[in-house]
Amino acid sequence: MATYHIETYGCTSNQGESRQIEQALREGGHYPVDSLDDADVAILNSCTVVEKTERNMVRRAQELQEETADLIVTGCMALAQGEEFAEAGIDAQILHWDEVPDAVLNGECPTVTPDTEPVLDDKIGILPIARGCMSNCSYCITKFATGRVDSPPVEENVEKARALVHAGAKEIRITGQDTGVYGWDNGDRKLPELLDRICTEIDGEFRVRVGMANPGGIHGIHDELADVFARHDKLYNFIHAPVQSGSDEVLESMRRQHRVDKFREVVAAFDDTLDYWTLSTDFIVGYPTETDADHQQSMELLREVRPEKINVTRFSKRPGTDAAEMKGLGGTLKKERSKEMSSAKMEIVAEAYEEMIGTTQEVLVVQEGTGDSVKCRDGAYRQIIVQNASDHGLEPGQFATVEVTSHQTVYAFGIPV
Incomplete structure (x- = not known):
């Protein structure tokens, strides 16, 4: 998806949550539109105070559903009285606000298009380092918008990062369809060099976060990359490596460029090099070829590597993709698998934060x-x-x-x- 329309109702807390949703969507290359006709997805950040407000929220959700293909409802009423929307015949995803960006991405890479430039949002600088990817995932519509990877020189990205810092950025978020393949089109993957030069050549106190790096893209440079993280305090010890499934058969059907062992090797490199770090990963549940055994392999992998941040997305067909032509699994089955994985996710993440208490x-x-x-x-x-x-x-x-x-x-x- 590339366009979104968001409406926010209620208190300043809701306003702040919508701002963070928009920030994450902008980081992924999405952009807002005022017209629902031009929106790929509509997001309703709802309020519930009195009965009249609730009726207004349901009515507005019905109107949005009639005018757009995909609807997401979040906010207070969605979380406290989500069943009200279903009872009114509204076919929408009911999500916690911090799940919205991942649902919009739908398991796909960020949509960083050729006209994407760095963005400074208060103290956060968003730096797209390349456009496109080297993958051909069966479920992803992003590739139609971005094509193959196109990497600017390292010097150009260092200068863009320097400009963000000089403009006041304290956190630089490096993004792209697949940051791990940055430079591949020019014969060599350059992410370790880029990170090293940003940290050594730019003066000032700031932090750098590396976004979407597919396991297949960083495998082969994972040891070098982990060493760069260990050398520089300016780098957050954080990597987002979306595995998507714990089953090699499903990964093959998805046409992912890695298998589970490669993902394990990436994780092991960071485990061996860093004492304290965060693994972020994604799982798509309910892919058309996913069997019960495949799902259990994903559950086993989740419990084995125990990521501190986990995005769980129910498979949804995107028009024009090969996976859209496959016979899908039932919505109930996808919901059950998503619920099981989300429950395990909360236990794992809670354990990680529990261990932080007292530090x-x-x-x-x-x-x-x-x-x-x-x-x-x-x-x-x-x-x-x-x-x-x-x-x-x-x-x-x-x-x-x-x-x-x-x-x-x-x-x-x-x-x-």
Whole structure:
């Protein structure tokens, strides 16, 4: 998908959540449109205060459903009374707000198109380092928009990163369809060199996060890449390597350019090199060829590697892709598999954040949170919320030391020390 239309109702908290949804979508190369006719997906960030508000939300969801192909409903009413939409005959995905960007991506790579340029959003700089990929995944529509990988020189991307830092960016998010194949079109994968030069040649205090790097793209440079992470504190110890399935048979049907053993080798390289890091990965559940045994292999892989961030997406047919021609699995089966994996995901992520309690972490204050709070990222890009931020003089762009005091499954709370 490339275009979205988002509507937000209710309090400033909802407004802030919509802003973060939009930021993630922009990072993925998507862009907003005002007209529903031009939107690939409509997002309704709902409110529930009184009965009249609830009726208005249902009515607006019905209108959006009539005018667009895909509808996502999030926000307070979606989470507290999601069944109201189904009872009204509304066929929408009901999601927590932080699941929305992954649902829009639909298991695909970010849609970074030829006209994509760096974006500075407050203290966050978004830097697309290349366009296109080397893959031909059967379910992905992005390849039709972007084509094969086209990599600008390393020097050009270093200068773009420098410009973002000089403009005030404290966090640079490196993105692309597949950052791991950056430079492949010119004969050599250049991601380790790019990261090394950004960290050594650009003055200032800032952090760098590497986005989407498919296992097939980084396999072969994974040892070198892990060494670069170990050498530079400016790099978040975080890698997003979407495995998509724990079954080699399903990966072959998806036409992914890796198999499970390659993914394991990538993870092992970072485990061996870094003491504290975050693995982020994606799973697509309910792919047309996925059997019960295939699904269980995915569950086993999930429990084996225990990623600290996990995106679970139910397979959805994209027009024009080869997978769209396959006979799909039933919606109930996909929902059951998604529920099982999501439940395991929450247990694994909660365990990772539970282990952080009592530790002291150096963090970057990245964004304002709800009320008088700020959202921070530690060295492994794990989210730590500091409440009563004004009492501590904390604002986005500052660095601080915090003690982790508790967690709320997918993020922690901390106090400055």
